[in-house]
Amino acid sequence: MSYYQLRDVVFTNRLVEAFGNDIELTDDQGHAVVYRLLKEFQLGATGYAVLQSQDHDDEDVEIFRIMVNANGEPELVTIEDDEEWENISELYDELTLPDAIDEP
Numbered sequence: 001m002s003y004y005q006l007r008d009v010v011f012t013n014r015l016v017e018a019f020g021n022d023i024e025l026t027d028d029q030g031h032a033v034v035y036r037l038l039k040e041f042q043l044g045a046t047g048y049a050v051l052q053s054q055d056h057d058d059e060d061v062e063i064f065r066i067m068v069n070a071n072g073e074p075e076l077v078t079i080e081d082d083e084e085w086e087n088i089s090e091l092y093d094e095l096t097l098p099d100a101i102d103e104p
Contacts, residue, residue: 003087006094010042014066014074015049023051025076035062039095043088049076050092063088 015023015037023035035051038061042048047066052059063085064076079085 004043004091006091008043009091009095012040012042012047014047015040015076018074022054023076025051039092040066041095043091047074048088051076061092063092 019037021037023037024032025035027033034054036054037049038052039050040047049064049066051062051064053062063079065079067075067077069075079088
């Protein structure tokens with residue numbers, strides 16, 4: 001896993017164009033959960049999405065890798081690598097600081 005910095009972030013809108021700002025996912029128990037798309041960005045060749053459940057008032061976020069399926073549509077994939085997840089989580093925290101880079 002490469003370690004990225006804020007200057008490496010390229011904001012995207014592939015998920016917004018495909019699904020809008022609210023994305024419905026199915027949890028491990030088979031229940032539909034609606035998430036708000038907070039940020040979507042590219043680091044190198046890999047896309048990432050930061051989502052927050054609308055069912056909870058906490059500040060916890062979910063971070064997913066964005067993959068493109070055989071039909072050319074974006075899909076969210078769980079990040080299995082702890083180091084990758086931690087790196088992306090730290091970058092997201094930096095993005096939410098007031099003096100972070102501006103989104104186009």
